Amino acid sequence: MDAIDRSLVELLRGNARLSYAELARQVGLSAPAVHERVGKLESGGVIRAYRAEVEPEAIGLGVTALIGIVEDSGGDTDDVLETFRQMPEIESCYFMAGVESFLLKARVGTIAELEQLIVRLSRTPGVASTRTGIALSTKWENRPQPIEPPAS
């Protein structure tokens, strides 16, 4: 991870569809060199995926909710997690410090679907209680932040 790798990561975070030739121009290397570097970033786990970012409303997911989960003292955390993983509406899942073990970001089409999701979550073995907040609007999301070189 030198300065050129950081530039490449930053360029690809801004636009994942840049060609290798274009990346090469931006960082001042040849296209094959860039190709090899990006390949190593991918296989080294630095770049996990390339994703198109989609307007959720356009694909029928107009309702965003953030849901805190308090675990049952008797439950098995891994089982709970596995159950969450089966629910496609849950786009993100963080294991948190604090009373609420998990924080979930879920997206559904309607409030009715959200209700059903919350019911399913509440019924999940190991879940003691849920607390749901509805996002009225998303101001921005997953904004890439500039990479600063490791303070050495």
Added chain:
Amino acid sequence: MDAIDRSLVELLRGNARLSYAELARQVGLSAPAVHERVGKLESGGVIRAYRAEVEPEAIGLGVTALIGIVEDSGGDTDDVLETFRQMPEIESCYFMAGVESFLLKARVGTIAELEQLIVRLSRTPGVASTRTGIALSTKWENRPQPIEPPAS
């Protein structure tokens, strides 16, 4: 937005670097036709961007926090928002229903940086209080969910 458009969106959400030729094979059209459709999805706002998804630890952002913000009754929401927007650590910003007007997802390198961020947030005019939860681990994030055709 017909079935082919939905397939294209789904394919690109899974891998934004697929070539037009590959997309064309997957959906059974020619490459120019796919090119045009994808172009319309982009300019129509359905596809907002293409982003490389990066392992945050690899770029020195090992600490993820979720921060609820309670607004001052006297403050101007737009000004508060603008202040948040200036802070690159805030990757996502949702305007919420409930006591906490905003929920922020922030990523920083160290707990010390998180402390500084919280101090800056607390001092922001219009912010009455903050409540921070630290993500011990991210189980998954921004998982694309399968697109279901609008129930017509």
Added chain:
DNA sequence: CACCCTCCGTGGACGCGATCGACCGGAGCC
């Protein structure tokens, strides 16, 4: 019913990009 217009696709052509292999130069080590 014939006609035309529009939309959306195909096929062909051409230039550029992706990618492979051969080669090369500097750093580190005997």
Added chain:
DNA sequence: GGCTCCGGTCGATCGCGTCCACGGAGGGTG
């Protein structure tokens, strides 16, 4: 000094992106 390894450039080949001309389906109109 010379070997080896790493990471780069260069050149060639093949496939892809992209532009353009053409064509067929569908709908509105005289």
